[in-house]
Amino acid sequence: MDILKNMKVFVRVAETGSFTAAARLSDIATGQVSRIISDLEVHLRSRLLNRTTRKVVLTDAGQRYLHRCKDILALVDLSEAEAAQANSEPVGVLRVHAPLSFGQVYVVPALTRYLEANPMVSAELTLSQRIPDLLHDGYDVSLRIAGDALPDSALVSAKICDMPCVLCAAPAYIERRGVPHGIEDLAAHACLPLVTPHLAVESWTFLGEEGQVDVKLPTARLRTNSADALAVALTEGLGIGVLPMLSALPALRSGALVRILDDYRLQSTSVFAIYASRQYLDRKIRTWIDFLRDFVDVALAGNMEGFNESEPTS
Structure with missing residues (x-):
């Protein structure tokens, strides 16, 4: 039983007072509406509607159930809107892991500027040499230092920079x-x-x-x-x-x-951003990785500018 779908049909019957009108709004047959209401009543072991040839009337149990259904369906709509918003603009808590040195020198200032540019995002940053379990530990992004490439993994990686x-x-x-x-x-x-x-x-x-x-x-x-x-x-x-x-x-x-x-x-060593999946990637994750890559590129160029590479003399 698709309980959410059945709830929506029940609410339409209750609000219109008609199986036919509810069927038209739901784009299904009138007989299917009748079966859905019957299935709900069997599932709940309670009569929700009194039916006559002329009208449909809610029982006391139906009135209470209607109130709860509207609350639940409103929360579902809100949750779907929030999830869709996560793919359209950066919002929510960004959980980041980074190695200690790289994190202190680059990630902290980059994250500070990223949060200034994205006021609907907050962040939790962990600096540690331990390589975390990305999914088990609940991180959105983990930064790792490796050679030219990372070992094969079901996770997705994006190179941030090369570090000579x-x-x-x-x-x-x-x-x-x-x-x-x-x-x-x-x-x-x-x-x-x-x-x-x-x-x-x-x-x-x-x-x-x-x-x-x-x-x-x-x-x-x-x-x-x-x-x-x-x-x-x-x-x-x-x-x-x-x-x-x-x-x-x-x-x-x-x-x-x-x-x-x-x-x-x-x-040289390389720094990679590791995250869970490319599909429906949360906007805050995508924008953070791009922001960090650009920030580190500029910072590394500035650090190396004018650096004296001459060999010491004996």
Whole structure:
């Protein structure tokens, strides 16, 4: 039984006082209207209408049921309108997850400006290195840092940006241990790996004029899964390391770190927005992803403008 459809037919009978008029408004046969009312009465175990050859009159139970039906159908109409509105303009609560560093540097200011531009949206932001279960944890969008691509998944992804990585060390370390002028010189240095799923731990990959070169790393005295923690260790002079530009840039700008072997490019990382489905995508999700991508593009261009990439001298 389609209870909502039957409720609508019942309301039309009650308001018009006629099975024929209700049938015309519902675009069904008069006999079908009669069967619907009978089915409702059997389902409810209560008589809703007294019928005569000339008119239809509500019983007391019918009067109460009519009142409840109107409330329920009004809520259904409101819910459908709100759901349709979600696809026409940004509205509602936007639940976002982001990695800690990327979230602090880019997502927080972007989200602040997005909310200013979309007054009908509010947001819940979680910053965490843990990769959440998007559906189970109730997030609309989860931002993830990965290599060139994400593993196959039923979820949908959209690339936000590419984040270059740089090889760097503290001036004090360079003064103490000297500048590695070639990739082969790294074997004599304290190379500190960043332990993440998207970067190799046992080797570094360099791209130069001679193509791709993989360098096996010597045994490290420190390993960490936090780029920000590695940046601190490098500024303290513990060794040479590969950092995402996001984590390295403040120290590079201040001079606390300098770039090493900058004639070579290293593997870059990418930031992806993960969401549940492309079909009937909520307007606030679509507009947030587009807004964040544009914001990060401008921010990265501004951060890199005028940046001194010269190699340190010995």
